[in-house]
Structure formats: C-alpha cells, structure tokens
Amino acid sequence: MEVTAFDIIAIIIYFSFVAIFAYLTRRTKTFSEFSIAKHTIPATMIFASLSATYVGPGFSVGLTSKGYVSGYLFYFLAFTYIIQTILVGILIAPKLSKFRDCHTLGDVLEKFYGKFSHLLGGIISVGLCIGFSAIMAKIGGGLLQTATGLPLMLCIAIVTTVTALYTFSGGIRASIATDGLQFGLFSIIIPVMLLFAFFKSDIPASQIATKAIELTREGFGGMTAIQIVAILLSFLLGETLIPPYANRALAAKSSGASKFGFITAGCFGAIWLGIVFSLGVYGHQLVPDGTNPDDVFITMGIKLLPSGALGLLLAALIAIVMSSQDSVMNAGSVAIVRDILGIHKQLPDRKALLVGRIGTIVIAAVATIVARYSPSIIEGLLICYSIWAPSVLFALLVGLFCKKTVHAAGWLSILAGGLTSIIWQAILKEPAGVPAILVGLVAAAIAYFVGNLIGNKESVLSHEGESQ
Amino acid sequence: MIYLFSLVFPVLSIISGVIVLTMLVKFVIEIQRDIRNNT
Numbered sequence: 001m002e003v004t005a006f007d008i009i010a011i012i013i014y015f016s017f018v019a020i021f022a023y024l025t026r027r028t029k030t031f032s033e034f035s036i037a038k039h040t041i042p043a044t045m046i047f048a049s050l051s052a053t054y055v056g057p058g059f060s061v062g063l064t065s066k067g068y069v070s071g072y073l074f075y076f077l078a079f080t081y082i083i084q085t086i087l088v089g090i091l092i093a094p095k096l097s098k099f100r101d102c103h104t105l106g107d108v109l110e111k112f113y114g115k116f117s118h119l120l121g122g123i124i125s126v127g128l129c130i131g132f133s134a135i136m137a138k139i140g141g142g143l144l145q146t147a148t149g150l151p152l153m154l155c156i157a158i159v160t161t162v163t164a165l166y167t168f169s170g171g172i173r174a175s176i177a178t179d180g181l182q183f184g185l186f187s188i189i190i191p192v193m194l195l196f197a198f199f200k201s202d203i204p205a206s207q208i209a210t211k212a213i214e215l216t217r218e219g220f221g222g223m224t225a226i227q228i229v230a231i232l233l234s235f236l237l238g239e240t241l242i243p244p245y246a247n248r249a250l251a252a253k254s255s256g257a258s259k260f261g262f263i264t265a266g267c268f269g270a271i272w273l274g275i276v277f278s279l280g281v282y283g284h285q286l287v288p289d290g291t292n293p294d295d296v297f298i299t300m301g302i303k304l305l306p307s308g309a310l311g312l313l314l315a316a317l318i319a320i321v322m323s324s325q326d327s328v329m330n331a332g333s334v335a336i337v338r339d340i341l342g343i344h345k346q347l348p349d350r351k352a353l354l355v356g357r358i359g360t361i362v363i364a365a366v367a368t369i370v371a372r373y374s375p376s377i378i379e380g381l382l383i384c385y386s387i388w389a390p391s392v393l394f395a396l397l398v399g400l401f402c403k404k405t406v407h408a409a410g411w412l413s414i415l416a417g418g419l420t421s422i423i424w425q426a427i428l429k430e431p432a433g434v435p436a437i438l439v440g441l442v443a444a445a446i447a448y449f450v451g452n453l454i455g456n457k458e459s460v461l462s463h464e465g466e467s468q
Numbered sequence: 469m470i471y472l473f474s475l476v477f478p479v480l481s482i483i484s485g486v487i488v489l490t491m492l493v494k495f496v497i498e499i500q501r502d503i504r505n506n507t
Contacts (some may be wrong), residue, residue: 024496027503044491072473135501173499180492187485191478209470271480274473282474389497 007311014315022166024241046261067280070219089262106339112399113410122339129332140321164364182319238385243331331358390440392418409451418445
C-alpha cells in the first residue's frame, strides 16, 4: 500500500491530539473518579463513548466486507443490536444508574445474589476485558503495521501502550474524552468516503440499488434458518451490557443522561450500519473483481481518498480500535479492584486507585501477549460473545426486574450458563449448528429455577430502593 | 433507500461528529475546571 508523507503527518496529528486530550484529563485523585468519574458524565458524552466503543473493527471493516458479499442482508440481522441498545436505554440503563454506590456490574450482582456471585461476575468481567483487549490489540497492531511497515509485535505494543497510558492516568474520564475525539474523527471521515463513492461512481444509483437487492437475495438464500437465528442472537445478546457499557451507565450524571446516551447510541447504530454496508455495496463498482472482502474497506479508501485523507482514514481505523480498547481496559481494571481484590473488604481509596492503575498495565501486558499467540480474531470474538449473556447477563436482568432474589439462584445460573456455553462452543463445536449462546441461556434459566427451589429462605434479600 | 443510505446517513453521521466534537470541548473545559477546583 502506498502511504505518502501527508498520510504519515495525518496519523502523527491524530496521535498528538490523543496525547493532548490524555494530558488535559490525566489527573484523577480518587478511585471514584477513576472508575465512574464521580457520576459526572453528560448525556452527549455517554452517547459518543458508547458509539465509539461498539464501533470496533468488526462494525466497520468487518461489516463492509459483509456488505460486499451479501448486500444489506446483515443490516437487517444486525438491526437486533440497535433494538437491544435502545431497549437497554429505555429499560435497564436508568435502573443501573440508580445504584450510586456501585462501580461495576459485580457490585450490582452482590446486591442481588451475595459475594460469591459478585466474585464470579468479576472474574468473568476481567477475563472478557482481557479477551476483547487482546483482539483489539491484534487488529490495531495490524493496521499500524499496514501504515508504517514496522514489525507486527512492535505495532501491537505501540497501540496497546498508548491506550494503556492515557487510561492509566485519567481512568474512565480520559477514556470517555478520547472516545469523543475518536468518534468525531471516524464519524466524519468514513461517511465522507461513502459520499466520494456516491459522487464518483459512473453507474446510476438505481443500478447500485438493483445490485444491492440481488446481493441481499443471494446472501439470504445461502443461509440456513439456524444460522440466521445464531447471528440474530449474537447481535442481540453478545455485547449486551458488557462491562464497559455498564460502567458508562453507572458513570452517567443521571438516569436521564444514561437513558438518552443509550437510546441515541442505538439510533446512531442504524445510521452507521447503513453507511458501512453501503460502502460494501459500492465496492462492486470501485474495487477489482476477486478482491478479498476483508480488504474492500481499505482498498476503497486508497482508491477514493486523496493523499493525507487516506492517513486520516488509517488514523480513524486506529481510533476505532483504541476507543474500544481503552474502554475494556478501564472496565477490567476497575473489576480487578472492586470484584476480585476487594471482594471481602473494599480497599482504601488511595490504594484502590493505585491498584486500578496497575491493573490497567497488567491487562495491557496480558492482552499484548495473548494477541501475539491468539490463533484467530473471529474465534476469539465468538467465544467472548457466547460467554457473557448466559453467565452474567441473565442473572443480572432477572435481579434488576425481580423484587426478591435467592443467592444460590444467582451463582448457580452464572456457573451453569457460562460453563455450558464454553463446553458447547469450544469442546463440542456447536452440534447441529445450535448456537452456544442459546444453549447457555437455557442452562442458565434452568439453574436459576433450581437455585430458587433449593435456596435458603434466609438468603432471600429484598433490595427494593436499597440504592436510591 | 440507496439515497437514504448513501447520502442522508453520511450527512447525519457528519453532523453527529461535529456536535460531539463541540460538546467534547465543553466536557474537557469542565474537567479542567474540576481539576483546578480540587487542587
């Protein structure tokens, strides 16, 4: 790929802006500032940060390749993700943000199901955050390698270290501020690329539309019902309230800010998905036949954008990765402090802040090593997606909507849901194509029911209004 | 629909980006004020 001096300058300018924002937001004096920004985040920044976090490489480069192969088919399948985000905004985020004394989902789980569920939720949260961080490190390193030609391992280390440094110093506030900057960059430069494609295309829009319909029909015809159900479920539940999203709900200024942030992030998703799938569809007019679908996005950038703007596109792609990675790093480090080390007795504030910062570095280091040796990005993502909903999400949602809970039901559901999902996916390799997330959810529901039957009556806890 | 996806959506996204960048400046100023008040 031909990267000019202007492109390199654009990338340097981007990293300089990240450094300035990191510097301006670096000072955190208390753990509450580091983990939930003392509940001061306004609605617009919740929206920008959530959008920047979920728009990762999969939601940009990955979905453009899907648009190239199967038109708008995945737009309709991925729409469940938008519905989920809006529903979380209406029903769950306002409830979560009322838990003013909670820093993590583990804290919330403890209110419903006791300390053991808190610990389990924390371990799963930290594991998931390391997994996501490693995947982002690998993708971000690959992009930087494309732009600079440096060795992959060095590029992985650069991206992860820069992200870890500003998350280390400024915590969630720095993460959200840089997310805002990164959102500003990619939400402008990538749509500009589509506008270039629209105006530069020699073929009338009606023919593009016909091609899109043809691709969508072909894509739909090539899928089985069980495959469609599996994809719908993955988009619907795979990322629902994962730790970085939950932390943003907890960090919001008010229930209203949390609600607004999630709903607008969902609405932006509808716009964003339309843009990236359209890029894939336009790819048929602009990239040579036989191009690898995964390369369509970057090939279009090279073809459409002038020198300098291509550097901005590469910076936008790195921003997409970093904005997702900083959020999971911060959420993971907060979970280490609150859900694992502080499970019996919460650490004093200064010590908690120090451990949180060290936790950020530890997650970054482990993610860099895992990124180097992980065999496949997609496989890693699928495992992460299939674990979260059956383990933590199910118990959390029941807890939020029930007035009384039984401790045993919580931890049994977390263990049964998580383990069943892992075994079904990683060992049994999803027999008959039945998705692991579905099997795990059924196991979690059964275990929850059994836990309710065998649970000690004394362990029934009324938590209504407890955290108001 | 192709016009909606390839013309209207990009413009809406660019507008969102501009709004967020504007609000971001306000957010960072508030953080700076908070930091100064706490020192």
